[in-house]
Amino acid sequence: MRDQRTSATRRGARFPRLPVTLALGASVLLSVGAGPAGAAKGPADLPNLQAALDTLKSTATHDAVCRFLSAPVPSGSPGAAVTLPAKADPCEGVPSFTIKDPLALNELAPAFAAGTSQPTLTDAVKLAYAVAGVTTSAGRTATVLLAPTGTTGWHLAAVREGDTDATYAGKADLTTTVFSEPQIHGYYQVKLTTVEPLNDAARQGLNGQSSVSLADYQKLVKARYADKQPGSQYDTKGYSSGFGTGRPHSSTSSTPLIVGGSGAALALAVGAAGLRRRKRARLG
Template structure:
């Protein structure tokens, strides 16, 4: 039996009205949520980075480029603590270097102290906080890669915090699939992605941190990190007795006084440029699971 033409028209009309309602509803949600910056090509997930234009301006600035060139001028310290390298003074630090650009920055988030202590709920907005941005070079320079790290500036904006050897952090920061959020457990250099309320490891350290499991709920993960670090927070006995720096960013090494200060190398050490001065930190090789 042929379907009456009027019923097809009515169905089409209902579908049209439903489409309009869904479109208006999506527009309303976007207007409430506020604008989200367009993610760079290597970033699979649009992340709301505050003052993103300031971050772009920082990574594209002459000062940041010169800092990277100075970093790449000095070989990675190696061969023991008596290996010394000086940073040559050059009017143009990038003179003679292959052409390169610095990619758009990616967001790096960390678990929050409240989440670790168990005082915050196991939900994304309370468990994870944006802490820094990372960028890598568009190409290797003299067979080396480097990571540019930006830190938030008090009062708004971003500033150059460090230049580090390798690009492992950038590669991991860009691993999240659509709809997921990448975050770190910095104490073990574990990288994870959060899909709704499910935590999945992205590297070997994270897999070890989850006890070999391929995934677990965010509430289960909170119990793990609470057991690992809750008694090691800042001002805890563990911290005040000097057994550890406690939970939180590692304390910075004493800065050099000038750009020509000698840099003493050590086995497995890395050269780090931070705040315009050079720091010598123990190198942790960038590994990707």
Template sequence: MRDISGTGMPSERAASRLSRLSVVIAVSASALLSVVGPTYAAPAKDPLPADIPDYQAALDAVKSTDVRNAVCRFLRTPVPTGDAGTPVQPIPETAEPCQGLPIFTIKDPLARNEITPGFAAGTAQPLPTEAVKLTQLVSSLSTTVNGRNATVMLAPTRGGGWHLAAVRDGDSDATYAGKATAGTLVFTEPQIRGWYQLKLLTVEPLNDQARQGLGGKTSVSLSEYQKLVKARYADKQPGSEYDAKGYSSGYSLRGTEDDDASSSTLLLAGGSGTALALVGGAAVLRRRRRTSTG
């Protein structure tokens, strides 16, 4: 978008245009993140993010004893060694999983947005509401525990609310999600572990993987970015020949509003980072595994 400063435009017209742009930003962000469900009506004295549906349920989840115990069990279990083919490792039950661990709190959840399959396939318009979708919420810990960081990942529950989907080693997801500012969106291209910031219709990289994904450029238009991801994933969608031959699961969102606790383990398949998943009520630890795009 062209800078209007120094163009000789009357100040009234310039102010009017800037006002309209602010409205576009707000409307785009609200429309984008409201597709998951109705927004939470926050009390005036205790404002909650209007762009995350059922946010109070998310807060309740990360502050619950069950989630805290899951985090403690994860932190007590040594990170497994070996390659991606290492079998899942059961995490033993303990009566007081947090006993003896340093005191920590779980921070308030942040939005984790991903590019949509339609955008990656080139069938969706290069617009914020078409390109990016809220898929999960992420919460990091207030401090390291025995030298380890962890991220709590929540998935939307069928019928409303949020549930624990995973506990992942490290805090990069929450760190990048926290870089979102008023008028911008932060999203990930999970196949390359790239993180980007979207300002109106301009995409900027936030990490080295994203910079490589943009061919070394410091920014591209959203339509240019769509051409890049289409070249990477259009022939690798679920149901494609690439998928049928078993090379990967194709490109798809990690989770949707139809996910529930019984299917939350799907959120970790092919994901990056050691993570705890809930499978039939039992906790298991998966070794880091990268999804191939070629």
């Protein structure tokens, strides 16, 4: 399983038309991701599951995945560029692919990391995205991220390389909650009040321990992030935009927002409004 991670620059780069050149930077966006509060364990726990399914099955999402898959996985040093080919049909020449059902992607909650909430599961994690794995006939994998629209809907937020988010999200069950600490790319599972790492980054985040209590985990993340919250000196002096997910945020512009990362990473974040405008342009 391979997942190339990405980060966004503080201000999203905007491009007027295709072909689009993807400039791959190395900066990290740390900003609070908006999303409904509370933990979710699987598809049935997603608010308005049908809306998420409808978004995944839409022409706009299908075309966005095609555009993403039109570009090869980038390689080379940070700053390398990849050009999305300009095509009337975005799916022309793209291998057939399947978008799986959405899963709840929980993330570390900012108040918990700041140490201002209780060390309970409800306070420790928040539902941040609905994620759906993508598999192609050529063996490439990707992930579609849906962000919440209000409290009842979902919209396309990004398409990114690899299926790590969806794979780990799928490990949740009735007794286990899975969540990520995206700032270090760590994935954890919580059983009752015990936090256990699911990958190497999470093990490092627990200082090599095989498990810790939620209270002890809160002490660890408070030490990492309490001074990096929005409004902190770390934020106001421009070292970052504060604590957060490091994930691509959706855009309301009429053009794709290309989110940069390492030389081996690629993500395409697209605004729902922009997708609708492009669809109307094709039809009219």
